[in-house]
Amino acid sequence: MKFSQEKKEKILKALDAHKIKQICPECQGAILPMNLENSEQLLISFDRNGYSISISEGDIDFSPMAVITCPHCGYSKMFNLITLLGEEEALKA
Ligand SMILES: [Zn+2]
Numbered sequence: 001m002k003f004s005q006e007k008k009e010k011i012l013k014a015l016d017a018h019k020i021k022q023i024c025p026e027c028q029g030a031i032l033p034m035n036l037e038n039s040e041q042l043l044i045s046f047d048r049n050g051y052s053i054s055i056s057e058g059d060i061d062f063s064p065m066a067v068i069t070c071p072h073c074g075y076s077k078m079f080n081l082i083t084l085l086g087e088e089e090a091l092k093a
Helices: 005-017 081-085 087-091
Strands: 041-045 047-049 052-054 061-069 076-080
Touching (some): 081 087
Antiparallel strands (some): 041 061, 047 052
16 A cells, blocks of 8 residues: 555654664665655565465455655665554554
């Protein structure tokens, strides 16, 4: 799901409020700030049995994530939107 401009601004404001460094930890020579990706990413959880994943027709658990990516080397890190923005704001369409 694409972020609205309003939601992108709330995410960036929340990252700043939590003092999240937006400079890449991998290629610290890069002076460009990391970029917030335009779309929400879903971290999906499947039931598993040993090394087998069970894909059922039922509900699938997920965590909504914001991803920021280094424009220099591509290193990415993600933040759980429920933790960052609160459940109501995070799950708002
Ligand atoms: Zn980098």
